[in-house]
Amino acid sequence: MSKKTSRRLLRMGWILLAVLLCLSLVAVAACGTAPPSQQQEEEEEEEELPEVLNLGTMPVGMIVNAQAVGIAAICSNYTPISVKVYPATNEMVWVPLTATDEIQLGVASAVAMRQAYLGSYVFEDIAEQAGVESFPLRVVAGGSPLRVNLFVPGDSPIETIPELEGTRHVTFAEGTHFVQYTEALLANGGLTLDDITPVPVANPVESVRAVMDGRADAGQVAVGAPIAAEAVANIDLRWLPVDPSPEAVQRMKDVVDVAYVAEVPGGVHIGIPEPQLLMHLDVVFVAHESVSEAAVYELAKALWENNDELVEKPGLFEWTPDKYLSTEQRVPYHPGAITFYQEIGIWTEEMEEFQEAVLAEEP
Numbered sequence: 001m002s003k004k005t006s007r008r009l010l011r012m013g014w015i016l017l018a019v020l021l022c023l024s025l026v027a028v029a030a031c032g033t034a035p036p037s038q039q040q041e042e043e044e045e046e047e048e049l050p051e052v053l054n055l056g057t058m059p060v061g062m063i064v065n066a067q068a069v070g071i072a073a074i075c076s077n078y079t080p081i082s083v084k085v086y087p088a089t090n091e092m093v094w095v096p097l098t099a100t101d102e103i104q105l106g107v108a109s110a111v112a113m114r115q116a117y118l119g120s121y122v123f124e125d126i127a128e129q130a131g132v133e134s135f136p137l138r139v140v141a142g143g144s145p146l147r148v149n150l151f152v153p154g155d156s157p158i159e160t161i162p163e164l165e166g167t168r169h170v171t172f173a174e175g176t177h178f179v180q181y182t183e184a185l186l187a188n189g190g191l192t193l194d195d196i197t198p199v200p201v202a203n204p205v206e207s208v209r210a211v212m213d214g215r216a217d218a219g220q221v222a223v224g225a226p227i228a229a230e231a232v233a234n235i236d237l238r239w240l241p242v243d244p245s246p247e248a249v250q251r252m253k254d255v256v257d258v259a260y261v262a263e264v265p266g267g268v269h270i271g272i273p274e275p276q277l278l279m280h281l282d283v284v285f286v287a288h289e290s291v292s293e294a295a296v297y298e299l300a301k302a303l304w305e306n307n308d309e310l311v312e313k314p315g316l317f318e319w320t321p322d323k324y325l326s327t328e329q330r331v332p333y334h335p336g337a338i339t340f341y342q343e344i345g346i347w348t349e350e351m352e353e354f355q356e357a358v359l360a361e362e363p
Contacts (some may be wrong), residue, residue, distance in 0.1 A: 048294050050291075061230075062227065091112040144293055150218055
């Protein structure tokens, strides 16, 4: 072999080596941009979850507050999200804060949440002041019944709602859902606010205080509320039964359409030794529509999978899985919650029709 041929072969060898080296570098780069693994995808999804979500609810001493505290504990313990509870005087205080992202979650009566969702009743003015048409809240999970009813001290001669005529009765700010409850219960007994002597207070906790202090003859509070237990111990609080007749129930529903009458078993709640007919509403756990689907999915999953622990917490013994999905509250569900309920096979065609119907009502 000539020297010229040897040099040509040597150059070709170096060229081949360079080509192989380039191909190796391309292969390495390609590996670096390969589709992410399932673990990588899960890590990225987890990174999307907020570190903290704030939950608005009622004042300490009310049953809805106790429920909110228990729900927040489960969500914080079983998700990467820290849920912090922010008590407020009423929903009219914390709901507007969802428009500024200061509050993202809430536990409240379905009555107030539907009004907020529609921007109706008192929330019409509140939404206008906040610069929005309404507050797009979405249900994460339905919950236990809220039994807001009228009460008197144990030594009161009053036994029925019609006998409240002419008494000093607690009232709330005009336009609030608290006063709606009072109007509905009085209507059940054939009375109106004009038939009582009003004693204005801010919320049901103050309602109980007014009766315990002797400033009012009758008030309004929910069965199971911590403040109600305090009143049972101090003044032998006694709830007044509602009239279950069709005419009386219709008068009540004419004021609060989602209210219904049901029997409360005796010996289960403090202050109700015997079975009693009372007005019922529903409590819901909601999230603003801006909360990510991934976050709400985790919240719904945490409550469902740890329901045995949830029902052991104060005020939550009736927050059972059969109540998570309901068409009674007339507020749509959050897409993240729907995804979870679909996965476990409980989201039905009926619920889908309900969802479409209530979404069509949104302003």
